[in-house]
Amino acid sequence: MTGLVVAMDGPSGSGKSSASRGVARALGLRYLDTGAMYRAVTWWMLEQSVDLADPQAIAARALDPVLTMGTDPDAPAVAVGGVDAAGPIRTSEVTAAVSAVSAVPEVRRRLVAEQREIIGVGGIVVEGRDIGTVVVPGAPVKIYLTASAEARALRRTAELVGTTVDVQKAAMARRDTLDSTRKIDPLAMAADAIELDTTALNLEEVIAEVLRVIKEKA
Numbered sequence: 636m637t638g639l640v641v642a643m644d645g646p647s648g649s650g651k652s653s654a655s656r657g658v659a660r661a662l663g664l665r666y667l668d669t670g671a672m673y674r675a676v677t678w679w680m681l682e683q684s685v686d687l688a689d690p691q692a693i694a695a696r697a698l699d700p701v702l703t704m705g706t707d708p709d710a711p712a713v714a715v716g717g718v719d720a721a722g723p724i725r726t727s728e729v730t731a732a733v734s735a736v737s738a739v740p741e742v743r744r745r746l747v748a749e750q751r752e753i754i755g756v757g758g759i760v761v762e763g764r765d766i767g768t769v770v771v772p773g774a775p776v777k778i779y780l781t782a783s784a785e786a787r788a789l790r791r792t793a794e795l796v797g798t799t800v801d802v803q804k805a806a807m808a809r810r811d812t813l814d815s816t817r818k819i820d821p822l823a824m825a826a827d828a829i830e831l832d833t834t835a836l837n838l839e840e841v842i843a844e845v846l847r848v849i850k851e852k853a
């Protein structure tokens with residue numbers, strides 16, 4: 636399936652990661668988690684004590700962290716400067732800070748270029764917020780996953796320890812607002828994307844639906 640690029644966009648908790656990995660596995664494709672790249676840069680900046688309230692300070696270091704992304708859907712590795720960062724990028728600290736970093740044009744320019752390089756000739760499922768609109772506007776298959784705020788918060792709460800649905804709902808609403816109102820490459824559905832509401836679907840059903848769309852479009 637060289638050439639095939641499946642763009643999977645949507646807000647946090649819409650089920651993008653599990654669905655993207657499942658689809659990649661089912662079709663023997665590679666998988667790229669672009670959110671992990673923004674998280675990795677954010678984690679590195681927190682480690683370096685960059686002032687994340689200052690967009691210029693973020694821009695000045697945007698090119699410094701060296702990222703290595705794995706594309707195996709069974710083990711999507713991410714390393715920064717050769718150090719495994721798969722665990723640290725998922726902390727609540729990074730989650731709370733990532734939207735400030737991802738809104739900085741210098742960071743986006745750099746990561747979009749790296750994403751296009753990894754995507755190369757295709758054969759890949761790519762998940763993010765701007766894949767169908769900015770990173771690969773010519774992707775043959777574009778899916779925009781949504782789900783109700785309640786369902787998204789319930790899913791996220793089940794994945795984490797020591798949190799509540801209300802806390803998660805508020806955190807996700809804040810992040811989605813920041814991501815969809817930023818000036819550069821905001822979270823948005825491409826005009827030619829297929830919207831899939833996953834509120835009432837389980838993972839197998841979401842994967843089956845995406846596979847059906849791929850068969851139809853690709």
Ligand code: C5P
Binds near residue numbers: 647671733
């Ligand atoms: O998908 P995930 O929740 O891990 O993404 C973390 C953050 O990275 C998002 O909240 C958003 O700020 C940023 N992001 C982005 N563009 C992408 C993917 C993620 O701005 N393509």
